[in-house]
Amino acid sequence: MKILVIGSGGREHALVWKLAQSPKTTRIYCAPGNGGIGRMAELVPLPVDDLDGLVEWARKEQIDLTVVGPEVPLALGIVDCFEKAGLRIFGPSKAAARLEGSKSFAKNLMQKYGIPTATYQVFTDPGEAKAYIKKKGTPIVIKADGLAAGKGVVVARDLETALRAVEELMEDEKFAEAGKKVVIEEFLQGVEVSLLALTDGSAVLPMTPVHDHKAVYDGDKGPNTGGMGAFSPSHLVDDNLVTRIKSEILEPTISALAKEGIIYRGVLYAGLMLTEEGPKVLEFNARFGDPETQVILPRLKNDLIEVMEAVIDGKLADLELTWKENKALTVILASGGYPLAYEKGKLIYGLDQKGQVQDEDVIIFHAGTKYVDGKWLTNGGRVLGVTALGKDFADAKKKAYDVVKRISFEGQHYRRDIGDKAVNNL
Template sequence: MKVLVVGAGGREHAILWKLAQSPQQPKLYCAPGNPGTEPLAASVGVGAEEVAALADFAEREGIDLTVIGPEAPLLAGIVDHFEERGLRVFGPRRAAALIEGSKAFAKSVMERRGVPTAAYRDFTDAEAARAYVRETGAPIVIKADGLAAGKGVIVAMTLQEAESALDMIMRENAFGDAGHKVVVEEFLTGQEATVMAFVCGTDIRLMVPAQDHKPAYDGDQGPNTGGMGTYSPVPVVTPELLDEVERTIIRPVVEGLAADGTPYRGVLYTGLMLTEQGPKVIEFNARFGDPETQVVLPRLESDLLEIFNSVVDGTLAEQEISWSEQAAVCVVLAAGGYPASYRKGDVIDGLDSTHAQSVIFHAGTKQTEAGIVTNGGRVLGVTGFGSDLRAAKQQAYEAVARVSFEGMHYRRDIADKALK
C-alpha cells in the first residue's frame, strides 16, 4: 500500500514514524517532508497547501491513502478536492474542519449542543470589543477567530493587556484575516489537558490524553507558543473524567456536526481546562495536535494504518485500539527568539545521538551543504520513553543534553505538574 502524508513538521514526522512500524509495510511518501522524515518516506516536492498538485501526484503515483497533517490544507478544502477526484483521504471536509478554522463557529456548535465552555462574545468591531472588555474586566482571554499558527490567543491579566491585544489583532492585523473577528472569553483556571479522538460520523475512539505546555518559559511564564512540550499519561485525567469528556463534550459535538449535515471524519482534538466545575472546552482542532502527537502515537500499540483505513472506510466502530502503559515526555527545542522573530540557519549538532528510549522528531529543520540547520520557531521535539513519567522525563532530557544549536532554548519543567 502506498501512503502519502501531507505536511512538514514534527506531527507529520511522528505519524510517519508510527506508520513505518505497520505490519502492512506501506511505501511511504511525504509532501513536502523534512530532513527527519526522509529516512522513512520519499520526499515529494509539493507544498502542503498545493491542493491540486497533491491530488495530481496521488493520481499519478497510485497513492492508496493520503493523510492530511496540518490545518491549513484542511481549511483550504483538500479533503473535498481529493474525494471529488475519487481519491482516498484521511481528514475532515472543509465544512467540518471549521470547528478549528473559526472559533466563533466552534462556540456556536457548543452552545447549541450544551457543551461546557467559557462564556464568550464575538466581535468584528474593535470599539465594541473594547467596550465589552472594559465592562467585563480582567483577567480575560482574547482570541483571533481564524488560524494563527497556535499564537492567536492572548491571556490578558490586566485591562491594558486586553486592549493592547485587541489593537494588535484588529487594528494592526498581527494575524491577517484570522483577526478580522475576535472571540472574547471568560478566563478559566485549572490544569489543561488534551484529548484527541479518531472520529467517523458518530463513531468515536478516544486516544490516551496528553498535557501540553503553551507558555514559552518555565513555570508557565511568557507568551503563548504552539507548544513547548507535552507528556502522557496525565494523572489528573482519570478514566472517569475521560468518560465524562466523551459523554458531555466530544459526543455531543460530533453528533451535532452530523445532524447539521457536516459529519466529521478524521482526528478531533479537544483542548480542555479542568476547572472546579468540571472539564470545559478551550478549543477544538481538526487534526492531530503538535506536539501532543509526539507522545500519544508512541503509546499506540495498534496498527495506525489500519485505524486510518477504518475511518476512511466507515468501519471505525469495529476497530479495537490498544494503548501501552508506558509513559512519554516530549521537550520542544526552540530557535533563539521564538515565539517572536527567531533565528534560522543555525547548524544542529547531536541529531544522531538518540538511543532506544528516545526519538527526535524534526519540526523546523532544513538540509544544507553545511548539514541540517534550523528553519522554524519550533525546531525539534525530543521524546523520551519510560515505565513512568519520571523515567520518561529523564530519558527525554538526557537526549536533549546531547543536541545543540546557536540560540537553542527549551522548558526544563515538562511533566513537573504531574510529578508534583
C-alpha cells in the same frame, strides 16, 4: 500501500514514523516534509496549500492513502478535493474543519447544543470589543477567530494587555484575516488538558489524554507557542473522566455537527479546562496536535493504517485502541526568539546521519530542520522534539533531558520543567 503524509513539522514526522511501521506500507512520501522526515520518506516538493498540485501528484503516483497533518489544507478543503478525485484520505471535510478554522462557528455550535464552554461574545468592530472588555474586566481571553498557528490567543490578566491584544489582532492585523473577527470569552480557572479522539461521524474513540505546555518559558510564563512539550497519559485524567468527556463533550459535538448536516471523520482534538464545575472546552482542533502526537503515537500499539481505514470506512465501532504501559514525554528544542522573530540556518550538533541519537528509548522528531551536505541545520521556530519513553514520568523525563543536553545549536531554547506536574503530582 503507498502512503502520502501532508505537512512538514514534528507531528508529520511522528505520523511518518508510525505509518512506516505498518506491514501494509510499501512506500511512504511526505509533502513537503523536512530534513528528518527525508531520512524516512521520499519528500515531495509541494506546499500544503497547493491542493490541485497534491491531487494531481497523488493520482499520478497512485497513492493508496493520504494523511493530512496541519490545519491549513484541511480548512482549504483538501479532503473534499481528494475524495472528488476518487482518492482515499484521512481527515475532516472543509465544512467539518470549520470547527477549528472559525472559533466563532465552534462557540456558536457549542452554545446552541449545550456543550460546556466559556461564556463569550464575537466582535468585528474593535471599538465594541474594547468597550466589552472594559465592562467585563480582567482576566479575560481574546482569540483570533481564524487560524493563527496556535498563537492567536491572548490570556489578558490586566486591562492594558487586553486592549493591546484587540489592537494587534483587529487594527494592526497581526494575523491578517484571521484576526479581523475576535472571540472574547471568560477566563476559566483550572488545569488545561488535551483529549484527542477518533471519529467516523458516528462512533467516537478517545485516545490517551495528554498534558501540553503552550507557554514559551518555565512555569507557564510568556506568550503562547505551538507547544513547548507534552507528556502522556495525563495524570489528571482517569478513565472515568475520559468517559465523562466523551459523553458530555465529544459525542454531543459529533452529533451536533451531524444535525447541522456535517459528517465529521478524522481526529477531533478537544483542548479542555478542568474546572470545579467539570470539563469545559477551550477550543477544538480538527487534526492531530503538535506536540501531542509525539507522545501519543509512540504509546499506541495498533497499526495506524488499520485505525485510519476504520475511520474512513465507518467501522470505528469495531476497533479497540491498545496502549503501552510506558509514560511518554516530549521536550521541544526551539530557535532563539521563538515564537517571535528567529534566525534559521544554525548548525545542529549531536545528531547522527539519520537525525537521531543512539538511545533506544528516545526518538527525535524533526520539526524545523534541513539536511545539507551532511550537516543538520535549523529551519524553523520549533526545531526538534526529543521524545522519551520510561517506566514512569521521572524516568521518561530523565531520559529526555539527558538527550537534550547532548544536542545543541546557537540560540537554542527549551523549557526545563516539562513533566514536572506529573512527576510531582501537581
